[in-house]
Each structure stands twice: as structure tokens, then as C-alpha cells.
Amino acid sequence: MRHSESSLSIDPSSASTSSNSNRIQVVFKRNDLSIKKPETLPEYVNASAPSELASLFDELENLIGLQEAKKTMYEIYALIKINKEREKHHLKIEKQVFHMVFKGNPGTGKTTVARLFGKMFREMGILSKGHLIEVERADLVGEFIGHTAQKTRELVKKALGGILFIDEAYSLARGGEKDFGKEAVDCLTKALEDSNKDFICIIAGYNDEMEQFLELNPGLPSRFPVHINFSDYSVEELLDIATLMTREKDFELTREAKEKIRRLLTGIVNDPFQQNFSNARFVRNCIEKAIRVQAVRLMKANELTREELQRLRAEDFQV
Numbered sequence: 001m002r003h004s005e006s007s008l009s010i011d012p013s014s015a016s017t018s019s020n021s022n023r024i025q026v027v028f029k030r031n032d033l034s035i036k037k038p039e040t041l042p043e044y045v046n047a048s049a050p051s052e053l054a055s056l057f058d059e060l061e062n063l064i065g066l067q068e069a070k071k072t073m074y075e076i077y078a079l080i081k082i083n084k085e086r087e088k089h090h091l092k093i094e095k096q097v098f099h100m101v102f103k104g105n106p107g108t109g110k111t112t113v114a115r116l117f118g119k120m121f122r123e124m125g126i127l128s129k130g131h132l133i134e135v136e137r138a139d140l141v142g143e144f145i146g147h148t149a150q151k152t153r154e155l156v157k158k159a160l161g162g163i164l165f166i167d168e169a170y171s172l173a174r175g176g177e178k179d180f181g182k183e184a185v186d187c188l189t190k191a192l193e194d195s196n197k198d199f200i201c202i203i204a205g206y207n208d209e210m211e212q213f214l215e216l217n218p219g220l221p222s223r224f225p226v227h228i229n230f231s232d233y234s235v236e237e238l239l240d241i242a243t244l245m246t247r248e249k250d251f252e253l254t255r256e257a258k259e260k261i262r263r264l265l266t267g268i269v270n271d272p273f274q275q276n277f278s279n280a281r282f283v284r285n286c287i288e289k290a291i292r293v294q295a296v297r298l299m300k301a302n303e304l305t306r307e308e309l310q311r312l313r314a315e316d317f318q319v
């Protein structure tokens, strides 16, 4: 991860002209913070979701960007509602499978959304518990014959009632035919076959590698019918995330601090040699570091006002 500003930085105003530019933008006010948010929450969700679910929809809606994830959840909610109506009229209801593929770069919100989806599925009656079991290759793959199947089965059991989230799922395909990763995939495929099982499996990772992973076993693509792309955030979205994160921690960014972060992000996002940029996680790390730097600065101050304790200044962002 690069922490230095790039010499290739461009006019910040052009940084926001991403693929998101044709979305409807409204100014969303929560407390006293103004963040531009796309207007997406359909009226039917507002009107019909019970309170616990409505507050989870709010939580989803308040996440910056993530349009595909939001749209998918609105569709699933509508489907569940309409199925209930069909039931009343004795019409057939096709049971849909909600195992999903989350495709996107690091820090684009995949785990955050998976955790929230779990709770929302619980409230919608799709899952009984809604918890998230997050695993990676080492959790699934064993060291001797039979060990992998046992480990995988145990994790599926733990995930019952909730979500089994497999991060960097393609690493299961890393070792080829002889690797125990293949055994894990086969075992998982079998668990997914049982559509009555009360759990949802989400596999996550980078775009291309996920496509290759799905080709590994002919049974896999049809078992993961829901695909969600997690795009890299634009500079404006990352700045909105920075504002949200600081607010949630009871801090605030001065105008100069925001400009400094904007310049830094513009440099990184437009750097053609930039690799492994971790999107919102990079922003979180920057803010956490700035909070430490601010603490040292404040230790030298004569007087500590409430405002100064909250204020993150440009000089606190030492990159």
C-alpha cells in the first residue's frame, strides 16, 4: 500500500466523474453532516418494512456507494413480500437460492455488506439466526485425506442459520487437482446442493479470479445465482466515507484536512502504477493514524477545548 502522494495528481474536480456520475444525487442530511448520497431506497421498502428491518435498510442505505448490493437487497425484499401475497392466493412459489458471489477489490465493503445481509435475511425470515462465519482457505483445507471434508462440514454446521462467507475463495483452487482445496470445493458444492439447508454461502474475491474459480467445478456457477459487483470507490465517495467514519468516532475534519485527503486520494486513485489500494480500509487506516498524531499534538497544547479534541487538522494527516 502506498502512503505517499503521487506526482500524477490531477484536478480533483475530474476525479468524481466516474461511472457513478449519471446517478441522481441528493444532499442527505444526518445530524449536521451533509453527504451527497444517491437516492435509491424505494418507497415500497419505506412503506412496508417492519421497524427492525427498516433500521437495517437505513444502515444499508447509509453506506456510501454500493448500488448493486442495495438494488439486490431491494429485489429480494420485494420477492419475499410478493411471495407472501401469492401464498394467500394459493399460487405456486418458486424457492429461490440466495448463495452469492461478491466480486471486488480489497476494502470495497464486501464483508460489511455480508454481515448486514445476514441480519436482514434474519428479519425477512430467510435465515433463522443471521450470523456471519468468515472463513478463508486455511480454515477449510486440512492436512491429510478426509481432514478437509471434516473441517468444511464443521464450518457449514457452524454457519447454519446464518452466512458462510468465504474470503478469497479462489485460493481454494490454487494447488490444482492434487490440492486439498479441491476437496473443500467438492464438499461445499455438496452442502450447497441441499437447498433446504438454513444457510447462505457468499464467496468473495477479485473479479477475474472469481470467474476462474467458478469454472473449477461445473456444478458451481448454477449454485451461485446472485452476483454482486463491488466497484472501487471514487475519490468523492472515499471522502464521504472519511467524513462518516470521523463523525462516527466523534471527530471532525477541518476543510484543510479534507482537501489534503482529497489530494492524497486523487493521486493514488489516478496512479497507473498503484497496486493493492485498499479503498475504504485505506481511509480508515489514515483516520486512525491521524487520531494518534492529533493525540500527540494535543499533549503539547495548553488548553484542551471540546472542539479541539474533536478537530482533525491537515497537519494530523502525515503521509
Ligand SMILES: Nc1ncnc2c1ncn2[C@@H]1O[C@H](COP(=O)(O)OP(=O)(O)OP(=O)(O)O)[C@@H](O)[C@H]1O
Pocket (backbone or CB within 6 Å): 062, 063, 064, 065, 066, 104, 105, 106, 107, 108, 109, 110, 111, 112, 113, 167, 241, 244, 280, 281, 284
Ligand atoms: N460504503 C462504505 N461506507 C462506509 N464504510 C465502509 C464502506 N465500505 C467499506 N467501509 C469500511 O471499510 C473497511 C473495509 O471494509 P470491508 O472489510 O467490508 O471490505 P472488504 O471488501 O471485505 O475487504 P477485503 O476484501 O480486503 O476483506 C471497514 O472498516 C468498513 O467499515
